[in-house]
């Protein structure tokens with residue numbers, strides 16, 4: 001038995017929270033574990049590999065360098081992972097946008113089933129994963145020789161890292177790069193409206209998220225009510241799909257099945273009903289506060305704290321009540 005963790009794409013994210021959570025899930029399997037990293041042949045990759053070698057529980061860091069791994073396509077990375085796969089009984093990747101695209105390709109190349117969104121590792125043979133946008137959990141015992149899975153990053157304790165300057169724990173092993181398949185190319189890339197801009201945290205990394213739904217009524221009300229609250233809490237701003245479709249916010253703020261998945265310490269849901277597709281993206285939040293004028297809104301079933309009120313008056317009152325209380329931190 002041996003596990004391979006596939007690092008999150010991009011050298012700056014190699015040892016970020018998503019990879020560490022996948023390494024944490026691999027630790028639950030209990031087998032010796034390696035990590036695969038790819039990037040362009042430069043100082044950034046060298047640094048990422050050296051940082052990866054300090055992740056606790058990792059025996060070997062396999063790395064591959066080529067210009068086309070600088071901003072890799074899912075096809076190129078899936079092929080690289082396939083070239084290393086035969087030595088492993090388990091292959092784990094974080095359930096991020098990149099791996100949700102790349103891992104099915106790897107599954108097809110290997111001819112094995114993919115287990116998506118694993119939330120618990122019961123044993124090296126039995127895994128629990130969520131289905132129907134998180135509305136049900138299934139325990140599976142896959143019979144494939146290689147058990148291939150994406151893991152929900154908020155469900156696993158991240159692997160720890162040795163401090164910088166300490167000796168690397170893992171062996172570093174170069175594996176050959178494969179030719180560029182050139183099946184797709186990124187033509188341009190634009191930073192999301194809210195990704196860490198203007199001093200506000202990016203949605204997926206934020207400790208607090210304030211989300212507005214269609215019930216806020218207009219784009220003007222969304223901004224007027226939510227921006228001061230987000231500012232006050234040091235929170236990122238989110239939106240439901242209905243709010244996005246109504247033009248209250250851009251799509252990169254959408255949370256849910258077809259948007260982003262967040263798991264902050266505090267989630268404030270204002271003027272949104274709590275549709276199952278929305279819950280899929282936020283139900284792992286630690287404390288959920290709901291403000292809705294309808295006492296029967298489904299969001300109250302998952303909320304830790306609910307306020308049946310008109311958001312237009314409740315949010316300014318909440319802001320006033322917060323006064324000088326400290327920000328969300330830690």
Ligand SMILES: Cc1cc2nc3c(=O)[nH]c(=O)nc-3n(C[C@H](O)[C@H](O)[C@H](O)COP(=O)(O)OP(=O)(O)OC[C@H]3O[C@@H](n4cnc5c(N)ncnc54)[C@H](O)[C@@H]3O)c2cc1C
Nearest residue numbers: 213214215240241242256257258259271272273278293311
């Ligand atoms: C395949 C598919 C994928 C989807 N993906 C997503 C997704 O990723 N994310 C997502 O969010 N949705 C998604 N949806 C849409 C989802 O089903 C819901 O339609 C959507 O989440 C509803 O958004 P909402 O809660 O803002 O609006 P509504 O359901 O219209 O709810 C508005 C709420 O505001 C309350 N309200 C009204 N006025 C006020 C007021 N003055 N003060 C306080 N509360 C008030 C109402 O009581 C109501 O509960 C998807 C749907 C499908 C079919």
